Amino acid sequence: MKYINYFKMTIPSLSRNESFARTVVSAFVSQLDPLVSQLADIRAAVSEAVTNCIVHAYADSEDAGKITITAKLSEDTAYIKIKDNGCGIENIKQAMEPLFTTKPDEERTGLGFAVMESCADKVKVSSEKNKGTTVNLTFKIETKEVL
Ligand SMILES: Nc1ncnc2c1ncn2[C@@H]1O[C@H](COP(=O)(O)OP(=O)(O)O)[C@@H](O)[C@H]1O
Ligand SMILES: [Mg+2]
Incomplete structure (x- = not known):
């Protein structure tokens, strides 16, 4: 795989981030000229x-943990990796089921993975x-039609 650009950043797990x-990620991917x-x-x-990193990964700790985001671009695809070093997920298949949440009392919808x-x-x-947990997201970029 030939990447034409990439970045990596680490931020604390604060909700304002x-x-x-x-x-940041959408500004970076914008250079491939995707549809709005x-x-x-x-x-x-x-x-x-x-x-999920902010709400779940470090829920047991008083201090913020690290979230590392890596994005890589090829000519027509964006690869985005979001990684934490937190509590981890015991049963990934169950966690990814729509409406499954371990925090129903905190108004979580259980739809994060479905989205x-x-x-x-x-x-x-x-x-x-x-x-910890790593989520890899891949987006094939549909470029605007050039008239
Ligand atoms: N980064 C993470 N670290 C630990 N647990 C996670 C993480 N991401 C998701 N989970 C677990 O997976 C469940 C489902 O996640 P999600 O579909 O986003 O729903 P919600 O966040 O509303 O609970 C969460 O309730 C949580 O138990
Ligand atoms: Mg969620």
Whole structure:
């Protein structure tokens, strides 16, 4: 795979960083000239993945943890990786089922992974208990038609 550009950044798991993260990623992917609707999908998916790091990954700790976001671009595809070093997910298949949440009392909808799956072309989740979780999102970029 030949990448034409990439970036990597690490931010603390603070809720104010959710909008920062989605804005940075969408600004970066914009250079491939995606459709506006696709940028909205990218923002929505990144927002859900980063929110999960903030809300779930470090829920047991008083301090913010690290969220590392890596984005790589080929000519027509954006690969976005969102990684935390938090509590991990015991049962990934169950966690990805629509409406499944471990925090029903905190008004979580259980739809974060469902949103990621509907927005991205591919969603891959790997996780290890007490080591952390990595979400890989792949977006095939549909470029605007040149008239
Ligand atoms: N980064 C993460 N670290 C630990 N657990 C996670 C993470 N992301 C998701 N989960 C688990 O997967 C469940 C489902 O996530 P999601 O579909 O986004 O729904 P919600 O966030 O509304 O609970 C969460 O309730 C949580 O238990
Ligand atoms: Mg969620």
